[in-house]
Amino acid sequence: MTTILTILFDGIAYGMLLFVLACGLAVTLGLMNFVNLAHGAFAMAGGYVCAVLVNSQGWPFFAALPLAFVSSAAIGVLLERTLYRHLYTRSHLDQVLFTIGLVFMSVAAVDYIMGSSRIFIKLPAVLEGQLDVFGVGVGRYRLMIIVICGLLTLLLQLVLARTRFGSRLRAAVDDPRAASGLGINVPQVFAFTFAFGCGLAGLGGALSAEILGLDPYFPLKFMIYFLIVVTVGGSSSITGPFLASLLLGIGDVAGKYYVPKMGPFVIYTIMIVILIWRPNGLFGRTAAR
Amino acid sequence: MTVQRDVGTFARSHANWHWSEIAFWALALGCAFLFPSRFLIMTDIVRLALFAMSLDLILGYAGIVSLGHAAFFGVGAYGAGLLALHGIITEPVLALVVAGLAATIVGFLTSFLVIRGVDLTRLMVTLGIALLLEALAERYSNITGGTDGLQGIEMAPVFGLFAFDMFGKTAFFYALAVLFVLFLAARRIVHSPFGLSLRAIKNNPLRAAAVGVPVNRRLIAIYTLASFYAGIAGALFTQTTQLASLDVFAFERSADLMLVLVIGGTGYLYGGLIGAVAFRMLQEFFSNITPQYWQFWIGLVLVVIVLVGRARLHRWALFVPNLIIRQFAGGKAVVAVPESDAS
Numbered sequence: 001m002t003t004i005l006t007i008l009f010d011g012i013a014y015g016m017l018l019f020v021l022a023c024g025l026a027v028t029l030g031l032m033n034f035v036n037l038a039h040g041a042f043a044m045a046g047g048y049v050c051a052v053l054v055n056s057q058g059w060p061f062f063a064a065l066p067l068a069f070v071s072s073a074a075i076g077v078l079l080e081r082t083l084y085r086h087l088y089t090r091s092h093l094d095q096v097l098f099t100i101g102l103v104f105m106s107v108a109a110v111d112y113i114m115g116s117s118r119i120f121i122k123l124p125a126v127l128e129g130q131l132d133v134f135g136v137g138v139g140r141y142r143l144m145i146i147v148i149c150g151l152l153t154l155l156l157q158l159v160l161a162r163t164r165f166g167s168r169l170r171a172a173v174d175d176p177r178a179a180s181g182l183g184i185n186v187p188q189v190f191a192f193t194f195a196f197g198c199g200l201a202g203l204g205g206a207l208s209a210e211i212l213g214l215d216p217y218f219p220l221k222f223m224i225y226f227l228i229v230v231t232v233g234g235s236s237s238i239t240g241p242f243l244a245s246l247l248l249g250i251g252d253v254a255g256k257y258y259v260p261k262m263g264p265f266v267i268y269t270i271m272i273v274i275l276i277w278r279p280n281g282l283f284g285r286t287a288a289r
Numbered sequence: 290m291t292v293q294r295d296v297g298t299f300a301r302s303h304a305n306w307h308w309s310e311i312a313f314w315a316l317a318l319g320c321a322f323l324f325p326s327r328f329l330i331m332t333d334i335v336r337l338a339l340f341a342m343s344l345d346l347i348l349g350y351a352g353i354v355s356l357g358h359a360a361f362f363g364v365g366a367y368g369a370g371l372l373a374l375h376g377i378i379t380e381p382v383l384a385l386v387v388a389g390l391a392a393t394i395v396g397f398l399t400s401f402l403v404i405r406g407v408d409l410t411r412l413m414v415t416l417g418i419a420l421l422l423e424a425l426a427e428r429y430s431n432i433t434g435g436t437d438g439l440q441g442i443e444m445a446p447v448f449g450l451f452a453f454d455m456f457g458k459t460a461f462f463y464a465l466a467v468l469f470v471l472f473l474a475a476r477r478i479v480h481s482p483f484g485l486s487l488r489a490i491k492n493n494p495l496r497a498a499a500v501g502v503p504v505n506r507r508l509i510a511i512y513t514l515a516s517f518y519a520g521i522a523g524a525l526f527t528q529t530t531q532l533a534s535l536d537v538f539a540f541e542r543s544a545d546l547m548l549v550l551v552i553g554g555t556g557y558l559y560g561g562l563i564g565a566v567a568f569r570m571l572q573e574f575f576s577n578i579t580p581q582y583w584q585f586w587i588g589l590v591l592v593v594i595v596l597v598g599r600a601r602l603h604r605w606a607l608f609v610p611n612l613i614i615r616q617f618a619g620g621k622a623v624v625a626v627p628e629s630d631a632s
Binding site for chain 2: 029035083086087090092093094096097098100101102103104105106107108109111112220223224227228231261262264265268269271272275276279
């Protein structure tokens with residue numbers, strides 16, 4: 001019983017992390033219909049910024065986290081304005097090629113600057129060790145992830161559903177032409193959303209260094225996971241990707257525990273089956289355009 | 290009536306052999322005598338060309354974007370490796386065909402998954418299949434040799450006559466011959482009514498279905514055929530390098546392949562061949578400058594190609610040849626500008 005609870009807990013933490021990493025992609029890929037395979041590169045950028053700040057500059061971990069967000073968002077907005085925006089109307093093949101190119105560049109560049117080995121971020125003492133809750137070992141670090149990511153999810157949902165910006169974004173996605181006809185600055189909304197998604201990925205990257213491991217091949221290794229979250233979750237709401245990442249997280253942790261030899265086999269099989277069964281994702285409403 | 294005849298003449302005139310094609314193949318054969326010390330890299334280019342031609346069949350002619358074409362390459366590679374290692378079929382050509390057929394079976398089975406859904410689903414499913422096979426190969430490492438790969442593969446002489454030598458001379462002629470034979474077959478296929486119907490599907494599946502083209506059946510057929518070609522390419526890889534390891538399934542292999550095809554252009558078969566030469570030369574060039582970080586420059590090339598626009602780039606690249614051809618042949622330029630790809 002306690003093992004099941006531990007797996008559940010670790011799975012939820014893992015899933016939440018995946019959600020924060022991937023929800024930016026849910027917007028670009030799901031809502032703006034842009035196949036961005038380079039999303040992991042933004043996460044990696046955030047992770048490395050955090051690592052440099054904490055390890056060599058001696059910043060406290062919690063102060064470095066917002067900066068990971070800001071720097072990834074800044075890189076995101078820069079690339080969006082200069083490169084990405086020319087490709088929104090291009091074919092999927094062009095988008096795939098372009099973003100694969102970006103991934104290759106980021107991998108080699110980080111390898112060049114930071115070296116190819118895995119790096120760790122020094123954690124404050126508060127986050128180390130475990131708490132004991134009714135006999136279940138609860139990692140402090142994972143608990144923090146659940147808290148932070150849970151709050152972020154709530155915040156996102158509120159912003160999207162309740163604020164003026166949220167309704168502008170939804171309008172711009174539903175029908176860009178009509179939205180710009182109503183006076184919504186569609187490119188600006190997209191740029192802002194893109195930057196915010198990249199920032200979240202950067203934050204996720206910083207948080208995931210401890211759990212997923214951070215090395216230059218991060219964008220390639222986890223690309224498929226981000227894509228699974230978005231395609232399986234569908235893109236009509238934020239809830240779909242959220243549930244999908246929880247499922248993926250719990251499934252992956254449980255799979256590694258109970259059938260360690262099958263490795264990622266289970267995950268890929270489930271993904272293919274779901275995509276064949278419901279090509280628009282488990283929770284998708286509209287047909288993908 | 291006239292329209293019908295026009296379409297027919299047009300298609301037939303395109304199917305005719307042009308002198309530039311003959312020159313291309315003569316040049317390819319000539320390379321063997323021009324660079325006798327470079328057999329290894331030239332064999333590598335030939336393998337890559339065959340693999341790229343396989344992707345061109347589905348991407349350039351049927352418009353299926355695949356991120357996991359390495360799956361079939363890997364099946365072919367392991368197929369040929371296992372056949373040779375356990376001495377089941379020692380004759381290379383026969384083993385090549387058998388390994389190719391193994392990839393074909395995988396291709397046929399997975400084609401049903403691929404034809405469903407839109408672009409994005411296809412991307413994910415093809416990628417997923419390649420990753421799945423990689424995970425399987427890792428899981429059954431007692432058969433595949435795991436991360437060490439298959440080792441100690443010994444190849445018997447081709448047809449029992451031509452033994453593989455250490456300079457790779459036999460390997461090169463063998464690979465080139467396989468490429469040429471398969472190219473002839475592909476050329477025949479894409480110029481047949483079947484190939485024309487594929488183009489119709491690529492341009493507009495709905496319209497193609499309306500004029501009576503069985504869209505799904507055609508897509509399954511071409512996907513299966515392409516998997517056969519990829520399997521042969523993989524088998525060639527194992528036979529000429531005597532090595533098969535897990536990285537035959539790697540994502541980078543599929544991604545590099547895209548780049549090859551993008552450099553060469555899609556939809557006229559020679560794209561893969563020209564792209565393979567250009568890609569390997571680029572790779573060679575970049576790894577001479579920065580041995581460890583050549584991937585950065587490859588990525589940069591991809592980004593620049595997409596930003597400039599593939600069609601425009603090919604117009605520029607073909608500007609001079611077209612000018613010369615126009616001067617001498619008088620007629621319209623013959624070097625085909627690749628069609629734009631389906632979105």
